[in-house]
Amino acid sequence: MAFPDDLLVPDEVVAHRFRPHLAIVLRSAMKAVIIIVVVGYLLDAMVQMTELWYFALMFVWFLCILSVAQTALLWLSTRYCLTDQRIIWRTGMIWRNTVEIPLFKLDHINVKEGLIGRIFHYGDMTLNSASFKGKIVWQSVPQVKEVRRQLTQLRQEDQRRRTIG
Numbered sequence: 001m002a003f004p005d006d007l008l009v010p011d012e013v014v015a016h017r018f019r020p021h022l023a024i025v026l027r028s029a030m031k032a033v034i035i036i037v038v039v040g041y042l043l044d045a046m047v048q049m050t051e052l053w054y055f056a057l058m059f060v061w062f063l064c065i066l067s068v069a070q071t072a073l074l075w076l077s078t079r080y081c082l083t084d085q086r087i088i089w090r091t092g093m094i095w096r097n098t099v100e101i102p103l104f105k106l107d108h109i110n111v112k113e114g115l116i117g118r119i120f121h122y123g124d125m126t127l128n129s130a131s132f133k134g135k136i137v138w139q140s141v142p143q144v145k146e147v148r149r150q151l152t153q154l155r156q157e158d159q160r161r162r163t164i165g
Contacts, residue, residue, distance in 0.1 A: 004079075013083060019076075020080075020140040021141065024075055029068050032068050035064055036064055077090075087101050104162060105130050110127075111125055111144050117140075121142065123141060
């Protein structure tokens with residue numbers, strides 16, 4: 001079964017499912033390229049490039065590639081879901097971490113968009129919950145304003161359903 005179908009209770013409806021915006025991987029790749037270029041330039045300017053320095057540059061290159069691969073795996077393994085009763089998110093490929101919070105336990109929803117995020121329609125969403133220690137931060141949420149609007153609407157409908165029933 002696909003996420004989150006294996007977690008749903010009877011009569012629970014999925015309102016929206018998504019993963020982080022691909023910008024999270026692109027940002028990591030841009031940082032890696034900048035680091036490789038700057039380190040290569042500094043090494044070339046500071047010392048005469050010997051085999052040892054080329055090895056050091058290759059090691060920096062390898063670490064940058066590992067960092068981008070780690071970010072890509074995190075992106076691939078992170079899923080978010082909004083249902084009419086709760087929010088669910090799952091991370092991890094080998095060791096999975098799944099967190100579920102009922103909508104009625106959400107206290108605040110904060111959205112932060114930078115300039116690039118506003119251009120490409122993504123941002124970070126911070127959720128506060130009475131049942132969860134600390135803040136919940138979803139990074140690079142695509143269409144973050146729409147997700148916030150939808151989550152607010154789902155919370156209102158859940159509250160209405162709880163007061164009637």
